Amino acid sequence: HVANYRGEIVLHWTGGWQGYTSHLLAMPSRRLVACTLTNRTSSNAADLLAFSLLDRAAGWEPLPWAERYLNSKRTHRQKAAERVKELLSRPRRSWWAPDACGRFHHPGYGDLVVAWPDRLRFRGIDLTLLALADGRFTAVSDGLDIGEFSFDVSPELVDGRVVAWHGNPDPHGQSCRFERRSGGE
Numbered sequence: 001h002v003a004n005y006r007g008e009i010v011l012h013w014t015g016g017w018q019g020y021t022s023h024l025l026a027m028p029s030r031r032l033v034a035c036t037l038t039n040r041t042s043s044n045a046a047d048l049l050a051f052s053l054l055d056r057a058a059g060w061e062p063l064p065w066a067e068r069y070l071n072s073k074r075t076h077r078q079k080a081a082e083r084v085k086e087l088l089s090r091p092r093r094s095w096w097a098p099d100a101c102g103r104f105h106h107p108g109y110g111d112l113v114v115a116w117p118d119r120l121r122f123r124g125i126d127l128t129l130l131a132l133a134d135g136r137f138t139a140v141s142d143g144l145d146i147g148e149f150s151f152d153v154s155p156e157l158v159d160g161r162v163v164a165w166h167g168n169p170d171p172h173g174q175s176c177r178f179e180r181r182s183g184g185e
Contacts, residue, residue: 005051006060014047023050032057044072084140084150100155100162104178112153112165112178122169125149139167153178 003010011026023046025034034053038046052065101116113121120127120139127139127149140150153167156177165178 005054006058008058010054012050021046023047025050025054027054027058030058045069099180102162103181104165105181106176106178109169109176109178111181114162114165120153129153 001012003012005027008027008029011028013024015022020037020039022035022037026032032054034050034057036046036049036053038049048065048069052062055062055065101114104112104114106112110123114129115121118129120129122139125141127141130138130140132138132152136152136154138150138152149169151167151169153165155162156164156166163180166175167178168175
């Protein structure tokens with residue numbers, strides 16, 4: 001992508017890989033390059049840091065990138081809080097299955113604890129479990145100061161019993177299987 005930044009032509013590329021976001025900026029006329037890598041896929045921190053580095057390398061008076069980032073974060077949190085409020089105000093569909101509750105495990109993500117009828121715990125975060133019309137559920141934070149955290153999960157039933165939950169807390173990850181711990185915990 002080619003853009004004009006402070007009167008200079010800047011080439012930039014953004015991308016990501018397994019939960020990381022990168023931003024590479026190049027200003028050919030000044031032979032300058034800035035690159036950042038962050039572990040926040042849903043944040044514009046990589047972009048703001050890269051432009052801040054470019055300002056510094058060019059010897060320019062820095063723009064208020066930190067202030068812009070914090071304002072962006074506040075706006076994001078406010079929108080997330082509104083989304084959570086809207087999700088939690090929706091009518092909930094009732095759903096049951098024998099043994100739906102329990103501790104379910106994935107080797108990479110750890111434990112997912114389902115406390116019926118409407119609670120899920122993942123990595124120390126309590127989430128509200130909302131039943132959707134298609135048999136899936138949305139697990140959503142309600143009251144975190146980090147903004148919205150949500151992901152969809154769906155039960156795997158065998159003979160009417162929940163043996164696993166499928167879902168992925170990473171927004172761009174493939175669905176994975178959280179299998180019931182032995183002993184029916």
